[in-house]
Amino acid sequence: MPQLAIHPESRPPFGLYQDFERHDESITARTSALGVRFDFRESAFWSNEVRFSDAWKRLRNTTTLADGWDTYQAEAPNAIAHDLAQRVLTTLEGAWLAPARVLPSAEGGIAISFVAGDRRAEIEVYNTGEVVAATYSSRGEPAVWELRDTEDALKTAIASIRVHLAD
Amino acid sequence: MYRHGRPILAEFCPDEPLYLRYGSDDFVAGTLDVSVLHFPRASVNRGRLSEPEDALFSETGEYNGLGVIELRVSDLPETIAQPQGPAYTFYMEHTPLDDNYSHSEICSEQAPCTGRLRTPSKTVKMRFRIEVSRMLTAERIRIAAVRARIAHNPTTA
Numbered sequence: 001m002p003q004l005a006i007h008p009e010s011r012p013p014f015g016l017y018q019d020f021e022r023h024d025e026s027i028t029a030r031t032s033a034l035g036v037r038f039d040f041r042e043s044a045f046w047s048n049e050v051r052f053s054d055a056w057k058r059l060r061n062t063t064t065l066a067d068g069w070d071t072y073q074a075e076a077p078n079a080i081a082h083d084l085a086q087r088v089l090t091t092l093e094g095a096w097l098a099p100a101r102v103l104p105s106a107e108g109g110i111a112i113s114f115v116a117g118d119r120r121a122e123i124e125v126y127n128t129g130e131v132v133a134a135t136y137s138s139r140g141e142p143a144v145w146e147l148r149d150t151e152d153a154l155k156t157a158i159a160s161i162r163v164h165l166a167d
Numbered sequence: 168m169y170r171h172g173r174p175i176l177a178e179f180c181p182d183e184p185l186y187l188r189y190g191s192d193d194f195v196a197g198t199l200d201v202s203v204l205h206f207p208r209a210s211v212n213r214g215r216l217s218e219p220e221d222a223l224f225s226e227t228g229e230y231n232g233l234g235v236i237e238l239r240v241s242d243l244p245e246t247i248a249q250p251q252g253p254a255y256t257f258y259m260e261h262t263p264l265d266d267n268y269s270h271s272e273i274c275s276e277q278a279p280c281t282g283r284l285r286t287p288s289k290t291v292k293m294r295f296r297i298e299v300s301r302m303l304t305a306e307r308i309r310i311a312a313v314r315a316r317i318a319h320n321p322t323t324a
Contacts, residue, residue, distance in 0.1 A: 111202035
């Protein structure tokens, strides 16, 4: 019985074959899969997911600290600071703005920080229930303000931070 | 290191170094992270009476592997004003401990000076910490840290 064979030259002019020199499906498929995975990791979505996952992990790690964790006299973050930090992180996730770091603050609380080149921003939540935001760079007067305990105040601060980092 | 009954030396020169411990994960984009700094009553070792490695001295070795960074008295902002509320001035106080003669603290008081320690608001403290952290670049490292400040620090967990 005659077998149907398609000559390589007669293949349709689309598909993976067109991107590579060799007409070898095993090579092109593997190469393509690696490319897709690379692109996925480079995507803003993936990068954001990874950074938030790291931020939540770091926040959980601050629950194990004892007073004096910084080798000086810093208070460990308490339940008030943890609750506030969780609220800030949740709002940041909704706003699609991932922090660079989440660390205990030597001031007694938790620091959520943002970095974009020379530009930086902080949201610090304290054991006292206070919340302070700051935007600054290597020069010039920093902008520092206290946030009232409302969702609107937090969203406004996040918007200001986003603008500062993008400038 | 040990005080051995030596007196308090109140005078600080503007170029006097102040040594602070830090960990390997405390730098962000070239400067010491603001979250590392505590205020007021921030403890430092004064350079007039100690060497950088003295900031890592402990009979139990608990500071082994940490680093030391140098701040200078002149790096401290003299005054921080705020639109609503009093201005604050900043100064050094020599507060020796039995096992650390060089121990000193960064203090603040409300302007005009009353001679009494006054704790500023969180916003003034944040501005102070930002101003100081800007000075603490990699060039100020005197002993490089090879570990984080705490074993279960988030970056090593």
